[in-house]
Amino acid sequence: xxxxxxxxxxxxxxxxxxxxxxxxxxxxxxxxxxxxxxxxxxxxxxxxxxxxxxxxxxxxxxxxxxxxxxxxxxxxxxxxxxxxxxxxxxxxxxxxxxxxxxxxxxxxxxxxxxxxxxxxxxxxxxxxxxxxxxxxxxxxxxxxxxxxxxxxxxxxxxxxxxxxxxxxxxxxxxxxxxxxxxxxxxxxxxxxxxxxxxxxxxxxxxxxxxxxxxxxxxxxxxxxxxxxxxxxxxxxxxxxxxxxxxxxxxxxxxxxxxxxxxxxxxxxx
Numbered sequence: 001x002x003x004x005x006x007x008x009x010x011x012x013x014x015x016x017x018x019x020x021x022x023x024x025x026x027x028x029x030x031x032x033x034x035x036x037x038x039x040x041x042x043x044x045x046x047x048x049x050x051x052x053x054x055x056x057x058x059x060x061x062x063x064x065x066x067x068x069x070x071x072x073x074x075x076x077x078x079x080x081x082x083x084x085x086x087x088x089x090x091x092x093x094x095x096x097x098x099x100x101x102x103x104x105x106x107x108x109x110x111x112x113x114x115x116x117x118x119x120x121x122x123x124x125x126x127x128x129x130x131x132x133x134x135x136x137x138x139x140x141x142x143x144x145x146x147x148x149x150x151x152x153x154x155x156x157x158x159x160x161x162x163x164x165x166x167x168x169x170x171x172x173x174x175x176x177x178x179x180x181x182x183x184x185x186x187x188x189x190x191x192x193x194x195x196x197x198x199x200x201x202x203x204x205x206x207x208x209x210x211x212x213x214x215x216x217x218x219x220x221x222x223x224x225x226x227x228x229x230x231x232x233x234x235x236x237x238x239x240x241x242x243x244x245x246x247x248x249x250x251x252x253x254x255x256x257x258x259x260x261x262x263x264x265x266x267x268x269x
């Protein structure tokens with residue numbers, strides 16, 4: 001009985017090892033194809049989800065594959081991140097073994113991340129910057145405190161999904177101070193538009209609203225339009241939101257084909 005148990009344990013360990021080895025081989029091949037498709041400088045990180053892998057391999061249908069790459073160059077930006085979630089990635093395992101798989105994807109969700117390191121380059125005069133989302137409480141407080149705000153400087157009617165908070169260090173009346181900006185995020189075609197609506201000195205609950213004449217001068221500084229380049233797999237951008245220290249532009253695509261040697265508009269220039 002002891003020998004049988006030991007034999008079963010050894011067999012299970014071997015099967016798990018084979019499963020992981022096969023998954024690693026498949027991830028390498030998918031990574032190479034994605035690198036060609038997106039014209040990336042290096043192989044992206046690829047993770048095939050689901051266990052056991054061999055069951056998916058025999059069916060030739062991988063339920064979800066995650067792809068990520070960081071520090072890509074787009075125009076003057078050098079820290080752009082790419083994320084993609086591919087659903088029902090179909091490729092025969094025989095093609096994985098041959099090293100030249102043609103891959104079809106039923107659905108894809110792709111996104112680009114514009115980091116604070118790249119955004120600060122679009123803001124001359126700003127020396128420090130943090131990026132974050134805005135909740136309803138912060139918007140309600142800003143609305144209550146801006147009853148006499150000038151046209152175009154109120155946050156009334158903005159939802160948290162369309163807002164970003166920028167906390168930056170810049171020059172105000174000859175002094176380097178922290179300012180807190182609530183801005184509206186918009187997609188203008190494939191470009192990101194940032195339009196400041198509320199600017200205050202300081203950050204957090206103690207931030208004080210600036211006079212309109214000062215806000216007007218700063219509003220131009222924080223009004224930015226950014227071309228983030230093409231989304232992975234030619235995904236059409238449909239969503240723009242603030243995340244932790246980045247802006248995320250994302251969208252979906254369907255019925256993709258990733259063929260050996262093919263290249264679509266990628267994130268890197």
